Amino acid sequence: MVIKADKLNLDFETNDGVVHALRDLDLEIGAGEFVSFIGPSGCGKTTFLRVIADLETPTGGSIAVNGKPPEQARLARAYGYVFQAPALLSWRTIARNISLPLEIMGLSRGEQQERVERMINLVGLDGFGGKFPWQLSGGMQQRASIARALAFDADLLLMDEPFGALDEIVRDHLNEKLLQLWKKTGKTICFVTHSIPEAVYLSTKIVVMSPRPGRITDVITSDLPDDRPLDIRETPKFLEIAQRVREGLREGHADD
Amino acid sequence: MTDMLRQKLLPVLTIVAAIAVIWYGFTVYLNAPWQLDQYEKTATEWSMTDLVRDTMAHDRPVLPAPHQVVAEIWKTTVKKKVTSKRSLIYHSWITLSSTLLGFVMGTFTGMMLAIFIVENRAMDKSLMPWIITSQTIPILAIAPMIIVVLNAVGLSGLLPKALISTYLSFFPIAVGMVKGLRSPDPMLIDLMRTYNCSRWQLFFTLRLPSSVPYLFTSMKIAIAISLVGAIVGELPTGAVAGLGARLLSGSYYGQTIQIWSALLTAATLAALLVIAVNIAAQITHRMMGVPK
Amino acid sequence: MTGLQKLLNAAAALCGLYALVDGFTALSPALLLAAGLVVVCGMRLSPVLAAALPVVICPQLDLVISLIAAGAVLAALQDGMAGAVWAIAIAAWLHGWLAVEKTMADDADATGFNWVVSLGVPLFFGFWLLFFWEALTIGLGIPTVLLPPPSMIGARLVTSTAILMADFQQTFLKAVLAGYTIGCGSAFVIAILVDRSNFLRRGFLPIGNFISALPIIGVAPIMVMWFGFDWQSKAAVVVIMTFFPMMVNTLSGLSAASAMERDLFDTYAAGYWQTLFKLQLPAAMPFIFNALKINSTLALIGAIVAEFFGTPIVGIGFRISTEVGRMNLDMVWAEIAVAALAGSASYGALSLLERRITFWHPSYRTK
Numbered sequence: 001m002v003i004k005a006d007k008l009n010l011d012f013e014t015n016d017g018v019v020h021a022l023r024d025l026d027l028e029i030g031a032g033e034f035v036s037f038i039g040p041s042g043c044g045k046t047t048f049l050r051v052i053a054d055l056e057t058p059t060g061g062s063i064a065v066n067g068k069p070p071e072q073a074r075l076a077r078a079y080g081y082v083f084q085a086p087a088l089l090s091w092r093t094i095a096r097n098i099s100l101p102l103e104i105m106g107l108s109r110g111e112q113q114e115r116v117e118r119m120i121n122l123v124g125l126d127g128f129g130g131k132f133p134w135q136l137s138g139g140m141q142q143r144a145s146i147a148r149a150l151a152f153d154a155d156l157l158l159m160d161e162p163f164g165a166l167d168e169i170v171r172d173h174l175n176e177k178l179l180q181l182w183k184k185t186g187k188t189i190c191f192v193t194h195s196i197p198e199a200v201y202l203s204t205k206i207v208v209m210s211p212r213p214g215r216i217t218d219v220i221t222s223d224l225p226d227d228r229p230l231d232i233r234e235t236p237k238f239l240e241i242a243q244r245v246r247e248g249l250r251e252g253h254a255d256d
Numbered sequence: 257m258t259d260m261l262r263q264k265l266l267p268v269l270t271i272v273a274a275i276a277v278i279w280y281g282f283t284v285y286l287n288a289p290w291q292l293d294q295y296e297k298t299a300t301e302w303s304m305t306d307l308v309r310d311t312m313a314h315d316r317p318v319l320p321a322p323h324q325v326v327a328e329i330w331k332t333t334v335k336k337k338v339t340s341k342r343s344l345i346y347h348s349w350i351t352l353s354s355t356l357l358g359f360v361m362g363t364f365t366g367m368m369l370a371i372f373i374v375e376n377r378a379m380d381k382s383l384m385p386w387i388i389t390s391q392t393i394p395i396l397a398i399a400p401m402i403i404v405v406l407n408a409v410g411l412s413g414l415l416p417k418a419l420i421s422t423y424l425s426f427f428p429i430a431v432g433m434v435k436g437l438r439s440p441d442p443m444l445i446d447l448m449r450t451y452n453c454s455r456w457q458l459f460f461t462l463r464l465p466s467s468v469p470y471l472f473t474s475m476k477i478a479i480a481i482s483l484v485g486a487i488v489g490e491l492p493t494g495a496v497a498g499l500g501a502r503l504l505s506g507s508y509y510g511q512t513i514q515i516w517s518a519l520l521t522a523a524t525l526a527a528l529l530v531i532a533v534n535i536a537a538q539i540t541h542r543m544m545g546v547p548k
Numbered sequence: 549m550t551g552l553q554k555l556l557n558a559a560a561a562l563c564g565l566y567a568l569v570d571g572f573t574a575l576s577p578a579l580l581l582a583a584g585l586v587v588v589c590g591m592r593l594s595p596v597l598a599a600a601l602p603v604v605i606c607p608q609l610d611l612v613i614s615l616i617a618a619g620a621v622l623a624a625l626q627d628g629m630a631g632a633v634w635a636i637a638i639a640a641w642l643h644g645w646l647a648v649e650k651t652m653a654d655d656a657d658a659t660g661f662n663w664v665v666s667l668g669v670p671l672f673f674g675f676w677l678l679f680f681w682e683a684l685t686i687g688l689g690i691p692t693v694l695l696p697p698p699s700m701i702g703a704r705l706v707t708s709t710a711i712l713m714a715d716f717q718q719t720f721l722k723a724v725l726a727g728y729t730i731g732c733g734s735a736f737v738i739a740i741l742v743d744r745s746n747f748l749r750r751g752f753l754p755i756g757n758f759i760s761a762l763p764i765i766g767v768a769p770i771m772v773m774w775f776g777f778d779w780q781s782k783a784a785v786v787v788i789m790t791f792f793p794m795m796v797n798t799l800s801g802l803s804a805a806s807a808m809e810r811d812l813f814d815t816y817a818a819g820y821w822q823t824l825f826k827l828q829l830p831a832a833m834p835f836i837f838n839a840l841k842i843n844s845t846l847a848l849i850g851a852i853v854a855e856f857f858g859t860p861i862v863g864i865g866f867r868i869s870t871e872v873g874r875m876n877l878d879m880v881w882a883e884i885a886v887a888a889l890a891g892s893a894s895y896g897a898l899s900l901l902e903r904r905i906t907f908w909h910p911s912y913r914t915k
Contacts, residue, residue, distance in 0.1 A: 055811050074817050081815040087808045091830045091908040100826065104818045134913055267751030318774070376552075378648045381665055382673035392891030394849040396765065398884055400856065401872045405694055480761035487763050488853065500766075507769030507857055519766045526762050 002066060002156055002188045003029040003052060009060030010047060010214075020213030021047045022058070027207065027216065029190065031155070034182055036199035037192045037207045038245060039252065044214025045192045045207075049158050052190065053081050065156070077105060079156035080149030084164055086141035088133035088148075095120065095129035098148045105152055119147040122181065139170040146178075150185075157189045163198070172230060175201060179228060196249075197233055200224075200242050208245055210252020218248035279322055286318040287311035320513045328517040341497070344521050350498040351486050352525065354414050358421020359482040363475065365422060366429025373430070374437040374463070375455070384434075391427050395420065396488045403489055417489035417498075424485040425478035429471070436470025437463045469546055472537035479529045487522060499525075550653065554593060556646045561590020563639035571632030576624055579636055582617035586639045589613055610650065614643035618679055625686045637683055641676055648672065696878040704882040711867070712886050719864040720890050722779040723851040727786025732843060734787075735794035736836070740824070742795075743802045756796040764789050768854040777858045785854040790843040797839035801832025834909050837902040844894040848887060 008025035011018050022044045029035050037045035050056040051063060054070035065073035073079065080101075088097045095116050102112045120129050123143040133141050142162055149157060163171045175198060182189055193199050199206050200222065208218040222241055224232065232238055284307070291311050295302045302310075312321040320328075329344060336343035369387065372379045395402075399420045406416040440462050448458050490500025499518050506514035540546075564586030567575070575583070589609070591597040617640030624633055648669055678698045684690065685697040692700060705712065742748045768785050775781035805827050813823045855865025864883050871879040903912055 050811075053811075053815055055814060074815065077817060079815070081812070083808050083812065085808060087806070087812050089809070089827070089830070091833075091906075101816045104813075104816045104822050104826070132908060134908070134910075264750065264754075267747050267749075268754055270747075271751035271755050377652045378645065378669070381652065381669040382648060385670035386673060386677070388895070389888070389892050392845055392848075392895050393884060393888040394845070394852050394891065396849045396853055398868060398880070401868060401877075401880055404872055405877075408694060477761075484763040484765060488765060491856065503766050503769060507773070510773075512770070512773070515766075515769060519763075522766060523762045527758065530761055 001028055001064075002031050002033075003027070003064070003190070004067075005048075005061070005063045007061035008048075008051065008058050008063050010044070010051060010056060010058045022051070023213035023215045025061070025214075025216060027219070029188065029205070031188055032186050033205055034189045034203050035191065035205045035207060036203040037190065037209060038194060038196065038199045039209030039249065040194070040211055042211040042214070043209040043252070044211070045209050046160050047214065048209075049160050049190060049192055053079060053158055077101075077152060078154055079158050080152065080154045082142075082146055082149045082157070082159040082162045084161045086133065086138075086145040088141055088144060090133055093130050093132055094125060094136070094144050097133065097144060098129075098151050101148060101152045115151055115153075119151050122150065123147040123177070139166050139174065142166065143174065143177075150181075155187055157187050159189065159191045161192050161194065164194070171198070176230060178202065183226065196242050196245050200238060200245060201228065201230075201233060206241075206245055208248035208252065210249070217252045218244075220244055220248070276322055279319075280312075283317070283319050283321040284308055284311045287314055290314070290318070315513075316510050317512055320516050324513055325516045325520055328513045329521060332517065344499075344502070344517065347497055347499050347502055347518075348521055348525055351483070351490065351500065351522075354417040354489065354498075355421055355479070355482045355486040355529070357414060358418035358485060359425050359475075359479050361418060361422040362425030362478055362482060363429050366426040366474070366478070367433055367471075369426065369430045370433030370437060370467075371459075373434050375459070387427065387430055390423075395423050396485065399485070399488045400491055417486050420489040421482035421485035425482045428474040428477040428481070432470045432474030432477075433467055436467025439470065440466045465544065468540060468544060469537075472533065472540070475537075476530050476533050479533055480526050483522065483526050483529060550649075553646055553649050553653075556642050556649065557590060557593055560586055560639040560642035560646070561593070563635040563642065564590065567632040567635040567639070570635070571630055574630060575632055576620070578616075578620035579624055579633065582613075582620040582636055582640070583632075585613050585616060586636070586643065589643070608647075610643045610647035614640045614647060617643065621683060622679070625683060633687070637680075641680070644672065644676055693875045693877055696881060700878045701881040701885060704878045705885060708879065708882060712882060714862050715864045715867050715883065716886055716890065718779060718860075718862045719782070719851050719855065719887075720848070723782035723854075723863075724786060724847045726779070727783035727851065728790055728843060728847040730783070731787040731790030731847070732794045732840060735791045736798050739795045739798035739802065743799060743828075744820075749799060749803075753796065753799055756792050756799070760792040760796055764792075765850060765853055768850070769857045771854060772857040777860055779863075782851040782854040782859075782863075785850045786847045789846045789850040793842050793846070794836075794839040797835045798832060801835030802828045804835060805831040833906045834902075837898065837906060841895055841898050841902070844898060845891055848891050848894075852887065 005025050005027045008022055008027075009020075010022040012021055025044075025048065037048065039045050047056060051058050052065055052070060054074040063070060066076075066078050068076070068078075088094075089100065092100065098116045098119050099112045102115060107115070116129070120126060123146055125140060125143055125147065128136060128140065128144075133144065136144070142165075146159075146162065149159075163174055166174070178189075179202060191199075191202060203222055206220040206222060207216055208220065209215065210217045220241060224237060224241070288307060288311055291307060291314075294300075294310075311317070312324065314320075317324070332342060332344040336345075340346060369383065373383055374380070402420065403416045406412070406419070437459075444462060445458070448462055453461070487498070487500040487503070490498035491504050499522050502518035503515055506512070506518060564583045567579070567583040568587060572580070617636050621633055621637045621640060651664065651669065682697045682699060685692075685695055742752050765785070767788055771784040771788075772781045775784050809827055809831075810823075813827055818826070852863075852865035852868070855863045856869055859866045864887055867883050868880050871877070871883070906912060
């Protein structure tokens, strides 16, 4: 089990009172799964990801990452995190941005260089290593940030709406690339999105969430084949799963 | 409320208290040598409490204790008639009036320059580097000379000092206004173009309103620096009136308490002026619906 | 030509015409030539006349005419300034402006750095500033004890180099450099220490901002009492003046990195020093350079003003105050020129360094 949440609770104190960001979350994610979290804004999907990453501390229940508390997992550099925005340091070239985690983790120069080259090649940014982030398009920047998250070879990848700000054509392309990458590396991926087609296309498991309080309303296991060309999105099977996700989302809203 | 108290006021008050403690410490430390000398001369027995008490009661201390300065300010503001030459309120008023005149002239000059610069590229390229260079001339340092020269051509009183303040304050205004006038979103400028609006319509409906927040930020800097200009401008007028004159006469006669009280008054004045601009900014912003 | 350009050209031509009519018999040959050129150049405004003239419309032509006219005016200055000479001076300036306007119009669509526009135009403007200063002081016979002409100041700069150098060394090389380094350096270190504690940062930031706005220069007499007459007391004033802007800016800079970037470093379990050197300090650089630039001017002012309150018999501030007393205004202005040059040079050097180090900042980016 890579992630195991048990009766997980997280409350925020705000000026308008207490906000229940997460309420009694139970979830298990196994190795090699591709799990999508979907739901309207405020449903706690990003918060849950941040709890896994030890960027937020839960106020109740328990969570284990690789069988350890999140803090120990973070200190052991157990995961790579991709944010909503590329969050590349603008004073570093693309190559040096990708090598940033490697520098922090103290890898040798040679090792750094070798890995950076491999990652740049993996995300298809060959020839752009010497450019600065602001000289690249949004899609290329986000690819660089994925390369950075993959660079230190953690088995778990946490992605928080990484393609949210991109246009649909670029997004389709990156979705395809991401699937190939997942198959090639066998990593466990937690992926937050608010797009139903994206969630269904990518995932082996879809977690539907709803707000106030943030909770899980449905967990859908996808039985789409592993090999997924883009036009799989037209098949009845795909549409059927998408329909179930949509119903789950609507249900969450019904008791508003 | 309690939250704000804990988040903002408490840290500030702690630091202020720390500064006061350090100040008292230095008062004792710096005034002790002279005091010890006195004890030796008069062959007085002394204890630590005597030393602390006596070092804080010098007439001309190396460093006066805060309470001495506050007492002096109290004596020269509340207890003196406003018209008296020894009243700090009188001196503050002299300084304040030239500060405000200089600030108004500086703001006007700065705004005009900014409008020229934004509306004409030749002006931009010709003027901008010189506006920056103008501030590397240590005007404060030559302020006394300017005052003397202006006096010689018959300009005396308020105006020469105000001109120093003008020279200092036009700079932040000009730079801030240029930034502000150029701040509208290009998309909004394009929108105005689709309405086929004239250059001046664009200026008054879009550029000028967008520059207001920048203007107020610059005005806060400008008014503080105007005060500095006015004080330094008062140094050479033969120590007649104004906070600068108090500084100078204090330094001539070794009246350290007088120097510090003038300094502290100037600091209070600066704070009040900045707060006044801040309030004006908040009122204007609220009327214009500028988001906080 | 645009409306503004036509207006400038027409105004110049009118000035030239006035000069010819008013002073035809009195003007020197050079001035007559200049006035004539200006009038001929005005003819291109009429399409009929322009066709008959071999006049090309290019900025170089206006530049040449304005320089010829300016030269003729300067040569005639000693003989007193008649109305006609003033008219030619104004025409010269209008043609200079016209040349700049045209250069700008040509450059409007160009991208990238243009030496002529970025360096030539401001220098040209500086030339006109000096020109009118010279023309007004000599032409109007302003007493040199009030405002000496630039030529006289220039002569002083050349003849009194030794004194100027000694003053520069005392005020700039000793007091300013020492004070600036200590003030900025200690503020930088203290800001980094303060930044470690949220509580301290919240206390220091408003207080530092407040003190930065105060007339700190007023401590100059106290520093002179404490540290004596030599450069140490001036350096002390500079330290106090530069400390707070630097501390406030460094503190703001250290928290300039976005929350997301901080989270990123948290996910790497990066240590304090790694976050400081790889994230916080680079992100703080624009703020730090802002303070360094502000301080470069403040430091010079502080050191010079402090010299008014007592000094050995050398130093820029000392020279200014004594020479004002002796009515040697040319020497005073020579000192001011030295100070302004030192100030501009430091500011320029810091700006260049800033451009190199914070090349990534949106204000410098080039695709």
